[in-house]
Amino acid sequence: xxxxxxxxxxxxxxxxxxxxxxxxxxxxxxxxxxxxxxxxxxxxxxxxxxxxxxxxxxxxxxxxxxxxxxxxxxxxxxxxxxxxxxxxxxxxxxxxxxxxxxxxxxxxxxxxxxxxxxxxxxxxxxxxxxxxxxxxxxxxxxxxxxxxxxxxxxxxxxxxxxxxxxxxxxxxxxxxxxxxxxxxxxxxxxxxxxxxxxxxxxxxxxxxxxxxxxxxxxxxxxxxxxxxxxxxxxxxxxxxxxxxxxxxxxxxxxxxxxxxxxxxxxxxxxxxxxxxxxxxxxxxxxxxxxxxx
Numbered sequence: 001x002x003x004x005x006x007x008x009x010x011x012x013x014x015x016x017x018x019x020x021x022x023x024x025x026x027x028x029x030x031x032x033x034x035x036x037x038x039x040x041x042x043x044x045x046x047x048x049x050x051x052x053x054x055x056x057x058x059x060x061x062x063x064x065x066x067x068x069x070x071x072x073x074x075x076x077x078x079x080x081x082x083x084x085x086x087x088x089x090x091x092x093x094x095x096x097x098x099x100x101x102x103x104x105x106x107x108x109x110x111x112x113x114x115x116x117x118x119x120x121x122x123x124x125x126x127x128x129x130x131x132x133x134x135x136x137x138x139x140x141x142x143x144x145x146x147x148x149x150x151x152x153x154x155x156x157x158x159x160x161x162x163x164x165x166x167x168x169x170x171x172x173x174x175x176x177x178x179x180x181x182x183x184x185x186x187x188x189x190x191x192x193x194x195x196x197x198x199x200x201x202x203x204x205x206x207x208x209x210x211x212x213x214x215x216x217x218x219x220x221x222x223x224x225x226x227x228x229x230x231x232x233x234x235x236x237x238x239x240x241x242x243x244x245x246x247x248x249x250x251x252x253x254x255x256x257x258x259x260x261x262x263x264x265x266x267x268x269x270x271x272x273x274x275x276x277x278x279x280x281x282x283x284x285x286x287x288x289x290x291x292x293x
Contacts, residue, residue: 002124007128008055008121010114011057011061013058018262030256033273039067044142051098052100053100054100054117057103065101068093109226110231115215115219125210127210129207136253136269137250146208149247156214158204159208160184160202160246161203163202166195168203169198173189174202182250183248186239187239189235191224204232205249205253208231213242214235218234
């Protein structure tokens with residue numbers, strides 16, 4: 001049985017939906033409460049059993065590398081001040097897992113970003129986690145849910161969740177038959193279809209376990225939607241050649257690349273924390289009471 005040991009996190013995008021906040025800082029470093037969003041993605045990968053992570057970055061993304069490295073001056077300061085809880089927290093970030101970095105020198109799409117990781121992956125199946133999707137499940141990480149399906153079928157598995165009909169044009173969408181609870185045997189994938197062309201309302205939501213044969217396909221994939229090399233287009237070819245599965249992911253998904261999704265994620269995580277829940281509830285109650293009826 002092939003084990004999933006490696007994960008790719010593409011993080012080279014410009015973050016245009018969050019301009020001007022992302023003009024000089026990576027969108028992946030925007031905080032959810034007191035942690036940058038990319039740390040939640042890394043923690044999910046680690047909790048799922050991933051041993052090595054490659055983050056695909058671009059220009060002006062150095063802050064991501066710095067975050068997962070030691071900060072000697074900060075660590076020394078925290079020790080001097082006796083702030084041991086904070087010292088332990090920042091120290092653990094640098095020791096979480098083996099994290100590697102490579103630059104995507106041109107913005108040619110998600111498929112190209114994955115292709116940049118070919119030498120890192122080698123000839124083994126691998127995970128891909130997109131940083132815009134935080135999927136919160138209290139018991140089982142979204143990536144682990146996919147890994148369990150991969151170990152059963154030994155074929156590519158992609159994470160899906162239902163979306164509203166008016167939103168299907170924003171996503172890759174699957175066509176297939178349900179073979180058991182939460183699992184679909186795929187027949188096709190369509191990148192950002194119009195409502196009248198969408199084969200279902202099940203959208204690909206940023207978690208994948210992919211067979212290494214995808215790299216040969218990506219090498220010859222022509223630019224598609226938006227003039228970019230789309231991972232969905234390559235997965236479609238792989239699906240027709242090898243077969244593929246979709247797994248309906250359990251958990252609350254937050255599209256943190258979207259302003260409203262980011263606000264919802266912040267509120268959701270704040271309400272989970274004992275130190276913030278009562279303050280947030282009190283504030284929301286007061287605000288609702290002040291709105292004229």
